[in-house]
Amino acid sequence: MRQIKNIFILFLTLRALAVSAGDAQDLLQNASNRVHQSLDGTWQIIVDPMETGYYNHGWKPKKNGYFMDEKPKSVSDRVEYDFDTSDELYVPGDWNMQADRLYYYEGTVWYRRKFLITKESEKKYHLYFGAVNYRSIVYLNGELVGEHIGGFTSFNFDVTDLLQEGQNTLIVKVDNTRDKDGVPTINTDWWNYGGITRSVLLVETPQVFVQDYSIQLSKNNTVEGWVKLNNNNAGKVEIAIEGIGKQVVQVKAGKASFEFDKSPKHWSLDDPYLYQVTLSCNGENIKDEIGFKSIAVQGQDIMLNGESVFLKGISIHEEAPFGTGRVTTREQCKILLDWAKELGCNYIRLAHYPHSETMVRMAEKMGFLIWSEIPVYWTINYDNPSTYSNAENQLVEMITRDKNRVGIGLWSVANETPVIDSRNEFLNKLIKKTRDLDPTRLICAALNTQKSKNGKNLIDDPLGEYVDVIGINSYCGWYGGTPESCSSWEWATKFKKPMIMSEVGAGALQGYHGEENVRWTEEYQSAVFHSNIEMLKNIDFLRGVSPWILMDFRSPRRSLKNIQNDFNRKGLISEQGLKKESFFILQNYYNSLPNQMK
Numbered sequence: 001m002r003q004i005k006n007i008f009i010l011f012l013t014l015r016a017l018a019v020s021a022g023d024a025q026d027l028l029q030n031a032s033n034r035v036h037q038s039l040d041g042t043w044q045i046i047v048d049p050m051e052t053g054y055y056n057h058g059w060k061p062k063k064n065g066y067f068m069d070e071k072p073k074s075v076s077d078r079v080e081y082d083f084d085t086s087d088e089l090y091v092p093g094d095w096n097m098q099a100d101r102l103y104y105y106e107g108t109v110w111y112r113r114k115f116l117i118t119k120e121s122e123k124k125y126h127l128y129f130g131a132v133n134y135r136s137i138v139y140l141n142g143e144l145v146g147e148h149i150g151g152f153t154s155f156n157f158d159v160t161d162l163l164q165e166g167q168n169t170l171i172v173k174v175d176n177t178r179d180k181d182g183v184p185t186i187n188t189d190w191w192n193y194g195g196i197t198r199s200v201l202l203v204e205t206p207q208v209f210v211q212d213y214s215i216q217l218s219k220n221n222t223v224e225g226w227v228k229l230n231n232n233n234a235g236k237v238e239i240a241i242e243g244i245g246k247q248v249v250q251v252k253a254g255k256a257s258f259e260f261d262k263s264p265k266h267w268s269l270d271d272p273y274l275y276q277v278t279l280s281c282n283g284e285n286i287k288d289e290i291g292f293k294s295i296a297v298q299g300q301d302i303m304l305n306g307e308s309v310f311l312k313g314i315s316i317h318e319e320a321p322f323g324t325g326r327v328t329t330r331e332q333c334k335i336l337l338d339w340a341k342e343l344g345c346n347y348i349r350l351a352h353y354p355h356s357e358t359m360v361r362m363a364e365k366m367g368f369l370i371w372s373e374i375p376v377y378w379t380i381n382y383d384n385p386s387t388y389s390n391a392e393n394q395l396v397e398m399i400t401r402d403k404n405r406v407g408i409g410l411w412s413v414a415n416e417t418p419v420i421d422s423r424n425e426f427l428n429k430l431i432k433k434t435r436d437l438d439p440t441r442l443i444c445a446a447l448n449t450q451k452s453k454n455g456k457n458l459i460d461d462p463l464g465e466y467v468d469v470i471g472i473n474s475y476c477g478w479y480g481g482t483p484e485s486c487s488s489w490e491w492a493t494k495f496k497k498p499m500i501m502s503e504v505g506a507g508a509l510q511g512y513h514g515e516e517n518v519r520w521t522e523e524y525q526s527a528v529f530h531s532n533i534e535m536l537k538n539i540d541f542l543r544g545v546s547p548w549i550l551m552d553f554r555s556p557r558r559s560l561k562n563i564q565n566d567f568n569r570k571g572l573i574s575e576q577g578l579k580k581e582s583f584f585i586l587q588n589y590y591n592s593l594p595n596q597m598k
């Protein structure tokens with residue numbers, strides 16, 4: 001009997017272990033401002049198009065896959081891989097731009113990084129990944145740590161128990177194979193850059209630590225928030241906001257709310273003020289910079305701090321200036337944002353997926369209102385419940401990471417999706433989830449569907465009912481209509497809501513000149529911009545514009561030799577940083593407009 005009981009206990013323990021190695025755990029808020037060791041740098045890699053490191057010849061997962069980092073035990077031993085003599089890739093970074101043979105590669109690459117640590121018994125250790133595209137499986141010292149799906153959001157694992165004193169071996173299986181049921185799906189107009197594309201950190205915290213927090217403006221114009229400790233722990237957290245005050249919050253069952261009755265100075269487009277905030281708990285001091293604003297919709301107006309604003313924007317992909325590939329450095333973020341400033345923008349649309357935390361933080365500091373989006377793009381599989389869970393998970397991860405970023409004004413749930421019942425249901429569910437998670441910001445989606453007849457457009461997509469702000473992507477002069485015709489296009493809407501022209505644009509090869517009617521010339525692109533700007537001036541419910549796009553970006557859909565060469569050419573700036581004429585046309589338009597509507 002006793003034996004049976006022991007076996008049962010063993011079974012339960014094994015089950016618990018199996019459950020704990022799995023999905024990523026609750027996100028560690030503000031990871032990069034905690035004590036950490038950076039695991040960025042050179043990693044050893046093995047390219048594995050046949051999944052040999054994971055499956056055996058019968059397609060069964062191997063027990064001794066590449067994650068074991070095995071070495072032959074004798075000269076006669078057979079081990080058919082060796083990280084020590086393999087190639088290297090830099091992390092953070094995509095693999096496509098780092099090795100010619102990986103330019104179009106889609107599949108698995110194994111990454112290995114060894115690191116040293118002096119373990120402190122009273123500490124917890126977390127492996128934090130800024131982003132890995134798209135599917136990752138993480139192993140530490142030969143043990144499975146967990147898995148993550150989604151190429152643009154952060155995730156972390158508690159690795160305290162698996163971490164060894166001294167040397168550790170971290171192996172990550174990264175797979176960027178496109179998937180019909182994935183988010184995004186197999187079809188996108190951007191490069192499927194694979195790899196560990198954002199920083200990897202080994203973060204240390206106390207045993208009881210601040211897992212997450214939210215600090216923002218309350219409806220009464222005070223500062224309110226909540227703080228959450230790991231695993232429903234109880235403890236004390238001191239919250240200090242320079243210029244506002246300090247208080248100690250007693251956390252009982254994991255989470256506690258607080259409020260400071262002082263009214264903060266507002267963050268605004270002209271004065272993007274951020275407060276210095278410190279959260280202290282059990283010896284950990286987490287520094288943050290947090291601003292306070294209100295954003296709401298009133299009829300067809302977007303009200304920022306109670307004033308109706310016009311959002312002068314630009315769409316931006318996370319594509320690195322000059323080198324192309326994924327943006328990986330602060331300097332690259334700065335170049336993109338400086339260009340947007342020079343253009344006269346007060347708003348940026350970070351398309352089509354969550355960009356790095358560095359980008360978001362820098363943008364809000366520079367006074368940009370931000371549209372942040374999940375890659376629910378075109379025709380993902382709206383009928384598949386697991387596609388929905390994946391999209392919702394990416395939404396939750398985006399909002400969890402960025403809810404304290406005052407610059408974010410709009411959460412976008414989708415881009416150019418077909419008007420069909422399954423999509424309406426899917427997106428409505430996502431919108432509800434967004435509202436539950438964050439009732440303080442506006443919800444939008446970029447729609448491409450309007451009833452269009454003889455230059456008269458009617459916005460009647462049923463999704464218009466559920467979003468706060470309607471985004472419209474319209475390509476008059478490029479995918480339809482001549483450039484001259486656009487200025488007489490008219491727009492009407494069924495919804496009494498603000499509209500942002502979330503995309504408008506045309507392709508041009510920088511430096512290619514000719515008559516206005518010659519495709520790909522800067523003159524053609526300029527003509528499209530001129531006439532579309534005239535069109536925009538006549539839309540009385542228009543409250544923002546974010547033309548497509550700041551810089552040319554790589555897309556495998558764009559193969560026209562000598563013109564595109566794998567680039568979408570709708571940038572106002574070439575990938576080499578050279579401005580096209582259209583940059584200055586948009587700049588003139590923006591310079592003629594104040595931030596406020598009236």
Ligand code: GCB
Binds near residue numbers: 189548
């Ligand atoms: C769109 C998409 C964007 C494309 C763009 C284009 O509507 O939202 O991702 O890159 O059109 O250039 O066709």
